[in-house]
Amino acid sequence: MDFGKLGLWPGGFLKIFAESQFGPGVNRNTGAITAVNTNALFPVPNDEITTLSSVQFTQFFTEWFGVYGGKLVTLTDTQGDTNEFAGGRGQTQFMNQNLAFNPVILQTIPYSTLGGGLVFLLPQQRGSVTFSVLGPSGTAEKFGDAFDDGQAYAMETRIKTDFFGLPGHQLLGATGNTKDFTSLNQDPRLLLAQIVAPGLFPVGQQSGSWSVYYDFDQYVYTEPGPEDRGVGLFGRLGFADDDTNPVERFYSIGVGGKGVIPGRGRDSFGAAFYYIELTDQFQGILRSLDDSYGGEIYYNFELTPWLHFTPDLQVFSPSLDLDDTTVVTGLRLMANF
Numbered sequence: 001m002d003f004g005k006l007g008l009w010p011g012g013f014l015k016i017f018a019e020s021q022f023g024p025g026v027n028r029n030t031g032a033i034t035a036v037n038t039n040a041l042f043p044v045p046n047d048e049i050t051t052l053s054s055v056q057f058t059q060f061f062t063e064w065f066g067v068y069g070g071k072l073v074t075l076t077d078t079q080g081d082t083n084e085f086a087g088g089r090g091q092t093q094f095m096n097q098n099l100a101f102n103p104v105i106l107q108t109i110p111y112s113t114l115g116g117g118l119v120f121l122l123p124q125q126r127g128s129v130t131f132s133v134l135g136p137s138g139t140a141e142k143f144g145d146a147f148d149d150g151q152a153y154a155m156e157t158r159i160k161t162d163f164f165g166l167p168g169h170q171l172l173g174a175t176g177n178t179k180d181f182t183s184l185n186q187d188p189r190l191l192l193a194q195i196v197a198p199g200l201f202p203v204g205q206q207s208g209s210w211s212v213y214y215d216f217d218q219y220v221y222t223e224p225g226p227e228d229r230g231v232g233l234f235g236r237l238g239f240a241d242d243d244t245n246p247v248e249r250f251y252s253i254g255v256g257g258k259g260v261i262p263g264r265g266r267d268s269f270g271a272a273f274y275y276i277e278l279t280d281q282f283q284g285i286l287r288s289l290d291d292s293y294g295g296e297i298y299y300n301f302e303l304t305p306w307l308h309f310t311p312d313l314q315v316f317s318p319s320l321d322l323d324d325t326t327v328v329t330g331l332r333l334m335a336n337f
Helices: 188-196 280-285
Strands: 012-021 049-060 063-075 112-121 128-134 151-162 168-182 204-224 229-238 247-258 266-278 294-303 307-317 326-335
Touching: 049 112, 280 294
Parallel strands: none
Antiparallel strands: 012 049, 049 063, 063 112, 112 128, 128 151, 151 168, 168 204, 204 229, 229 247, 247 266, 266 294, 294 307, 307 326
16 A cells, blocks of 8 residues: 555555465475475465465655564565565575575574564665564564564665676675574584473573675676566575574575567576585584585466466485485466456
8 A cells, every 4th residue: 555645645655465375385395404485485384374474564754765664574575685586485486495585594584573674775776775673583473472582683785786787786684683592502412302302401592693695686688678688697695603593604696587588578587506505513413414405497488468387497405315316396377467
């Protein structure tokens, strides 16, 4: 809702977002610690549920400054880790979680939680800066108790670039969380005992965790026309607290494009590779786990202006050493009305 267009006051916006999940999906069956189907994670992984994930109010006081608050979906409302060729919720581009957003942020920033923040728009629409204070343990199905155990902080800067006269973006973000986490830097027998007999043995805790991440997208060829059509490169880097976060480092690189095939101006495609480096402490606790790497390719066909069909192929080495190389094929149909 745009309050200015409703004749109430300028600069006010209200977004309400509800979502449902049906069916178990395949994420538990691949041997990977991250999801091959990003959209199946929301609103709650592996649970059939309908919930109100976001009720967000935003008020701009000038053309370049505003505030927002409410129940926020951090993947889109605050910490989107936006990328021209590899972003979103796995609905239109890559399906694999590692190519939709950076996995190093998962330990510190909940998907849906209470919170608020500031947004600054750079001059001449050159980018934005956001800063958020969030409940560190919020969930999509609950509205209360989000700040009972501390706070989470997130800051992200995204800037438009025009290297070589072609469009692109540079993004830098950081997150922090003040709640207590189970420390990975302790005798692994204590953590395994906690799984077998919760509460029987004291487990070491560490206050706070953090992550920093970077991503870029850059066109290397564009078609003439009013919309960005062409081929480009993208990549991500991520680093996290190795005492609390199972993922210590993350890297990805890929190529994406849209509208380059004659007569198929609304089609899009992508191919990418990623590498997840687990912390030594986490691998020491669960010795059957190892670093994971893999790749994905997709082609998004526009069947009609409102209907898109996407074949998808993923090949990866899962974190679970007991599993061989895994191949996941997928078909996605998306309708926009």
